[in-house]
Amino acid sequence: MGHDSQKLAIFKGLLKFKSNEQKIWGVLIFLSIVTIIEVALGITKPQILMIPFLKMKLLNWIFIFLTIVKAYYIAWDFMHVRDENDGLKNSIILPLIILIPYLVFILLIEGDYIYDIMERGFVSWNF
Amino acid sequence: MEVIASKNDNNDELLWGGAKKPLKASYGKLMMWFFIVSDALTFSGFLVSYAFSRFKNINSWPIADEVFTHFPFLHGVDAPMYYVALMTFILIFSSVTMVLAVDAGHNMNKSKVAFYMLLTIIGGAIFVGSQAWEWKNFIKGEYGALETRGGQILQFVNTDLKRVSIDDFAIEIPTQRTTHTKSSGIWFTSESSISEISLSEVKSGFIKNADLLIRTELINSEGKKTILNREDSLNKIQDAEIIVRGANLIRNEYGNRLFANFFFFITGFHGFHVFSGVIINIIIFFNVLLGTYERRGHYEMIEKVGLYWHFVDLVWVFVFTFFYLV
Numbered sequence: 001m002g003h004d005s006q007k008l009a010i011f012k013g014l015l016k017f018k019s020n021e022q023k024i025w026g027v028l029i030f031l032s033i034v035t036i037i038e039v040a041l042g043i044t045k046p047q048i049l050m051i052p053f054l055k056m057k058l059l060n061w062i063f064i065f066l067t068i069v070k071a072y073y074i075a076w077d078f079m080h081v082r083d084e085n086d087g088l089k090n091s092i093i094l095p096l097i098i099l100i101p102y103l104v105f106i107l108l109i110e111g112d113y114i115y116d117i118m119e120r121g122f123v124s125w126n127f
Numbered sequence: 128m129e130v131i132a133s134k135n136d137n138n139d140e141l142l143w144g145g146a147k148k149p150l151k152a153s154y155g156k157l158m159m160w161f162f163i164v165s166d167a168l169t170f171s172g173f174l175v176s177y178a179f180s181r182f183k184n185i186n187s188w189p190i191a192d193e194v195f196t197h198f199p200f201l202h203g204v205d206a207p208m209y210y211v212a213l214m215t216f217i218l219i220f221s222s223v224t225m226v227l228a229v230d231a232g233h234n235m236n237k238s239k240v241a242f243y244m245l246l247t248i249i250g251g252a253i254f255v256g257s258q259a260w261e262w263k264n265f266i267k268g269e270y271g272a273l274e275t276r277g278g279q280i281l282q283f284v285n286t287d288l289k290r291v292s293i294d295d296f297a298i299e300i301p302t303q304r305t306t307h308t309k310s311s312g313i314w315f316t317s318e319s320s321i322s323e324i325s326l327s328e329v330k331s332g333f334i335k336n337a338d339l340l341i342r343t344e345l346i347n348s349e350g351k352k353t354i355l356n357r358e359d360s361l362n363k364i365q366d367a368e369i370i371v372r373g374a375n376l377i378r379n380e381y382g383n384r385l386f387a388n389f390f391f392f393i394t395g396f397h398g399f400h401v402f403s404g405v406i407i408n409i410i411i412f413f414n415v416l417l418g419t420y421e422r423r424g425h426y427e428m429i430e431k432v433g434l435y436w437h438f439v440d441l442v443w444v445f446v447f448t449f450f451y452l453v
Contacts, residue, residue: 041452063452064448104175108175
């Protein structure tokens with residue numbers, strides 16, 4: 001990967017940087033803001049976000065969304081996936097975004113099912 | 128395509144010898160990516176099994192904010208999350224210095240590469256040290272708890288619903304019991320050292336002190352741990368069988384046993400990655416100083432260790448979310 005092949009814009013071209021070094025600092029600021037939002041939400045735990053949504057609290061969904069946003073920018077800008085060609089990009093990303101959600105899906109369904117069994121079964125777990 | 132094989136040319140070297148790069152990345156970088164993808168799947172296996180156990184015990188899982196409340200030099204101050212947030216910033220920052228080192232490498236700027244590598248190493252070392260401190264607090268525990276025969280943890284609160292340490296209310300009962308050693312028995316067994324206070328001391332202290340209530344593992348509809356009334360507490364304390372202090376791989380004072388196991392395993396595995404990353408970075412740092420990459424003509428090695436280092440940061444982002452936030 002040559003030095004001049006780096007793409008210097010983030011947010012779909014909304015934010016353009018003059019040099020690679022500037023882009024790095026820009027991404028750092030963005031990641032820090034996201035982390036600060038996460039920590040602030042984690043400490044204050046606003047009541048309005050504690051409503052259940054798809055089997056979890058809305059706040060937890062927000063945390064997971066922000067985590068994936070952070071992961072995207074770390075991979076794309078720090079690990080330079082943005083500058084790789086499509087073949088390499090896909091062979092890294094596709095296995096992960098297919099296998100991990102699948103694993104999450106089957107194991108969480110199973111965990112929820114076991115929870116139900118332990119709750120409704122005739123065996124006492126608290127003795 | 129720049130290279131087209133024809134039967135006249137002897138293009139074996141070009142086609143199969145590694146000269147052709149369909150992904151426009153060198154062999155070493157591709158292998159690093161292979162490793163990262165497989166390691167990412169390993170970590171997701173761990174994190175998903177953590178999620179599985181948590182969903183299985185969704186109504187009794189420990190609340191992270193109540194477990195990780197320490198901050199250096201602030202004794203007795205309830206500071207949930209601040210410390211891990213700090214650790215997160217340290218790791219993100221060391222990721223930035225790493226990527227700056229990669230950038231300096233592209234410009235063949237040896238002294239800048241060395242400087243940023245050094246900063247990265249320092250950041251990584253601080254992170255590993257912070258994690259060790261976190262473990263220390265986790266293992267030591269703060270309040271202590273009792274465990275019932277069914278493996279449930281009973282914690283203690285006063286009427287203001289503030290946690291109370293078992294040391295504070297246990298009353299001393301004079302006893303002759305000493306630690307059993309191999310040399311004093313009729314059979315060659317020994318036991319781990321007896322805790323300063325015994326179960327019966329905690330129990331009778333609890334019964335004497337009318338202000339104390341038991342806090343169970345169960346999470347109520349408001350997302351808080353259920354606190355029994357005095358009468359139920361007095362019944363419940365009779366079920367207690369063992370004193371639990373801090374955490375080990377068998378039981379912990381925070382709640383479900385799996386919680387501590389997953390904490391040790393996942394943060395330990397991640398910490399090991401950071402540690403090995405620091406070692407690799409140190410090796411590369413000295414190679415930079417010796418001018419190895421200057422002579423080689425490119426600083427691609429910095430890029431490769433950079434990939435590994437960012438991956439470790441990436442994993443921490445997920446560990447942070449699923450252990451401390453969610």
